[in-house]
Amino acid sequence: MNAQGERWTAEQVLALAPDAASRKAGGKLATPGPWSGAGAHGGGVWGLCAGSGSKPYQTVVDLDGPAYRCSCPSRKFPCKHALGLLLLWAGGGGVPEAEGPPEWAGEWLAGRRERAAREASGAAAEAAAGGRKEPGGVADPQAARRRAERRAQRIAAGASELEQRLADLLRDGLAGADRSGYAVWEETAARMVDAQAPGLGARVRELGAIPSSGPGWPGRLLEECALLHLLNQGYARLDLLPEALAAATRSRVGLTTTTAELLASGAAVRDRWLVLGRRDDSDGRLTTRRIWLRGQDTGRVALLLSFGAAGHSPELALPVGVVLDADLTYYPAGRPLRAALGTRHREPPPPGPAGPSAPPPRPAPSAPSPSASSAPSVPSAPSVPSAPSPSVPPGSDIPTALATYGDALREDPWLDAWPVVLSGVTPIPGREDGWQLADTRTGAALPIDPRCAGRTDLWQLTAVSGGGPVTVFGECGHRGFAPLTTWDPAPVPLQSPSGAGSTPHGGMP
Numbered sequence: 001m002n003a004q005g006e007r008w009t010a011e012q013v014l015a016l017a018p019d020a021a022s023r024k025a026g027g028k029l030a031t032p033g034p035w036s037g038a039g040a041h042g043g044g045v046w047g048l049c050a051g052s053g054s055k056p057y058q059t060v061v062d063l064d065g066p067a068y069r070c071s072c073p074s075r076k077f078p079c080k081h082a083l084g085l086l087l088l089w090a091g092g093g094g095v096p097e098a099e100g101p102p103e104w105a106g107e108w109l110a111g112r113r114e115r116a117a118r119e120a121s122g123a124a125a126e127a128a129a130g131g132r133k134e135p136g137g138v139a140d141p142q143a144a145r146r147r148a149e150r151r152a153q154r155i156a157a158g159a160s161e162l163e164q165r166l167a168d169l170l171r172d173g174l175a176g177a178d179r180s181g182y183a184v185w186e187e188t189a190a191r192m193v194d195a196q197a198p199g200l201g202a203r204v205r206e207l208g209a210i211p212s213s214g215p216g217w218p219g220r221l222l223e224e225c226a227l228l229h230l231l232n233q234g235y236a237r238l239d240l241l242p243e244a245l246a247a248a249t250r251s252r253v254g255l256t257t258t259t260a261e262l263l264a265s266g267a268a269v270r271d272r273w274l275v276l277g278r279r280d281d282s283d284g285r286l287t288t289r290r291i292w293l294r295g296q297d298t299g300r301v302a303l304l305l306s307f308g309a310a311g312h313s314p315e316l317a318l319p320v321g322v323v324l325d326a327d328l329t330y331y332p333a334g335r336p337l338r339a340a341l342g343t344r345h346r347e348p349p350p351p352g353p354a355g356p357s358a359p360p361p362r363p364a365p366s367a368p369s370p371s372a373s374s375a376p377s378v379p380s381a382p383s384v385p386s387a388p389s390p391s392v393p394p395g396s397d398i399p400t401a402l403a404t405y406g407d408a409l410r411e412d413p414w415l416d417a418w419p420v421v422l423s424g425v426t427p428i429p430g431r432e433d434g435w436q437l438a439d440t441r442t443g444a445a446l447p448i449d450p451r452c453a454g455r456t457d458l459w460q461l462t463a464v465s466g467g468g469p470v471t472v473f474g475e476c477g478h479r480g481f482a483p484l485t486t487w488d489p490a491p492v493p494l495q496s497p498s499g500a501g502s503t504p505h506g507g508m509p
Helices: 010-014 020-028 080-091 103-129 141-172 174-179 182-194 198-212 217-236 243-253 259-265 398-411 457-465
Strands: 035-041 044-049 057-062 067-070 268-282 286-295 301-309 323-330 339-344 417-428 436-439 444-447 470-477 480-487 491-493
Touching (some): 010 020, 020 080, 035 080, 057 080, 067 080, 141 182, 174 198, 217 243, 243 398, 259 339, 268 417, 301 339, 398 417, 417 457, 457 480
Antiparallel strands (some): 035 044, 044 057, 268 286, 286 301, 323 339, 417 436, 417 470, 470 480, 480 491
């Protein structure tokens, strides 16, 4: 068993694969035949896999990462042997529980955990000292302050340059923005990155894509220019802003806290976190994985981010529907959402409302394909890790969801969407007017985000509903609702693990 007391599903194991060829090769090794000495204990899984040579490959996986080690020559991570071992373990029959790992696996697992402990201790000491360590090992808070001041000056200069660029655009007229091409925007974005304001650079790149986004683009471009102007002006007046709004402004500009510093100095929130949804987005060079959680005791929502380079799946793999007993630390923001995953507790959580752990996700039924804060105050279904779970999490109606998004938007004007769970809504297919979610209890209807229109999983959602009300998790924003998970009563992810399909960006803190 892993740290939370449950085995992953085959779907979640295959989501770790760097490519389709690895998934296929790993599936061929998911039988007991090539394996010997396989076992699992304390968050580790290991085994010996027969190969073409005389000596079997030594394969070990640390589920807390996850992280992998194999003596094979493959440069893929995870390799086919690690995938095959995990698939065998997920099946429940080929990898028995053991009293402990063999020496070769135990040394690697222990070394990884010792390094993690040392790094956490070092980060705590550095954060407490308030600066970067000098060669002698002593942190220099004055050097850290000087670096912060120099960066603030660069960002202010970049924001001023961007203001001039926006003024030029408006003076020349938005109607001609589509003739200037994307290169001008890319150059401006690069200058923002040089000014150490990556948040401004990302928003400039989004501006450059709007003229090719279809009918109505001048209006959308004006809206985004206004938001970018607001961000520039907010950064220029940080000292005058309320603390929550100032935190949102710093975050949107790109002033972030490192994960190590956050975990060392931030206030951890321990809860039993239900994994509500997951989405992978790839730009060809980097895969970004977003995992949404909700605390079953605190009712707070959280977003975990992890990244994988080309050919590598992001390391963090949490199956939709499981309950994670862990500490989360929120990044500073106007309405905190993004969090860092800290300690995963192996012992049962503190006494609280009893309840079970979620069943593994299963594929949605096939269907024909045509050519506002999920309020942290929303009560949550209780759960205890490793027991069978409540079928469907509680949710809100459409007016409550919109009000929740409005509350979050008040504290962060640049927020694109906020995660919510809707209950008792029925998907209504549409052509000219687009898809909607209708609530017969209140008579309200919420449009599906138009950027989701090409997703075939909207028909999967319709098949699950059977024309009746369902519970749906997704992101609620100014463009509408982007569904990510439904329940039947087990969780049904509405996007493939690879991130295929058209999905809006949404809610990035």
